Amino acid sequence: MRIADGKSHCVIIDLIGNYRNARKKFQVFNEESELPSKISSKTFTELNYFEFHFDTAVINLLEAMKQNEPIQQRLINVYFDLKTELGKRPTYLQYHLKANEDSKAIQQKFKTYPILLQHAGELNALELEVLEQHRDWLIEVNRTGMTKSYKMIVLKYMLSKGPGAWYDPVTPVEVAPFFHGYLMENDYRRDTDLADKTGKSLHVYNEEKVSNLIARMPMTKWSGASKGRILFEDGLFAPQLVVAEEHEGILFEWVREICEYRLWGYFERK
Numbered sequence: 001m002r003i004a005d006g007k008s009h010c011v012i013i014d015l016i017g018n019y020r021n022a023r024k025k026f027q028v029f030n031e032e033s034e035l036p037s038k039i040s041s042k043t044f045t046e047l048n049y050f051e052f053h054f055d056t057a058v059i060n061l062l063e064a065m066k067q068n069e070p071i072q073q074r075l076i077n078v079y080f081d082l083k084t085e086l087g088k089r090p091t092y093l094q095y096h097l098k099a100n101e102d103s104k105a106i107q108q109k110f111k112t113y114p115i116l117l118q119h120a121g122e123l124n125a126l127e128l129e130v131l132e133q134h135r136d137w138l139i140e141v142n143r144t145g146m147t148k149s150y151k152m153i154v155l156k157y158m159l160s161k162g163p164g165a166w167y168d169p170v171t172p173v174e175v176a177p178f179f180h181g182y183l184m185e186n187d188y189r190r191d192t193d194l195a196d197k198t199g200k201s202l203h204v205y206n207e208e209k210v211s212n213l214i215a216r217m218p219m220t221k222w223s224g225a226s227k228g229r230i231l232f233e234d235g236l237f238a239p240q241l242v243v244a245e246e247h248e249g250i251l252f253e254w255v256r257e258i259c260e261y262r263l264w265g266y267f268e269r270k
Contacts, residue, residue: 072109075101076120089122092261103261112142113261114254130250137241140229141258148193150218152263153182154237159259163252164245169238172211172219180210192270 045051078101082090085098092113096103110116114131115138117123123131131138144151157178158166180202183189194202202209215235223232231238243251 071105072119075105075109075116079116079120079122089117092257093264096261096265103265107142112138113258114138126246127250130247130254133247134241134243134251137229137239138254138258140226141255142262144222144225146262146266148217149183149189149263149266150179150193150214151222152259152266153179154214154218154222155255155259156182156263159252159256163248166252166255167239167241167243169236171235171237172214173207175214175237176207176210177205179214180205188267188270192267 078099079090079095082095082099086094090098092103092106095106095113106113106116110119114123114127115135118128118131141155146152154170154175157175158168158170160166160178161168183194184203184205190203194200198213202213215232219232219237223230223237229240231240
């Protein structure tokens, strides 16, 4: 910008409202990467160069954002960087693979990826409804323990049934062919999760043995630790979900993203 003839200075009025990157206002005029220790009109002003005049609400917003630094805001900033790079909203797995932050921090700070999206202001009204209705389930899928990949393989099978049916009850026998096929499809999966004596006995498909493993391990253990969000009774593994038709597609995509992220992360660690 250049000062027009007859003018001694330029006045910029910026109504930032709920602007997520308000702290960058200072950095536009100053190359220092850190904000002053105290955020105020006085500390942000450099004499003979520029002056800042903050509304009180803006100062409070900046303080709140600074308190969330470094990790929460950093995770969000990296999300927007990646979104710009990809030209679309990155999936959870894309964030893990391509963002310049450790994706495990998302669970620690936001509990699950859709909650990060909420804090980033990325969710539309319908998505916010879905998150409000199914927050606990999304957190459950993100946080449940994984000493084996078995839970997510069961969930992956369920998701193969589509947005309107994935949360219907399933039996161990129904899941068994998919479960076995997924683990045996790649050597690294087989050698990771079917490597002990019991696992090696399952290299050749046996419906009874595989379905017994599914019942005993992922279905019993996940339902028992899920605080009632999943039941396994009378041979039926049933998420306790009631999903409005208009919410099905969004919830399905979020659960699918979390499932794929967790499977990738599990085998990546091994």
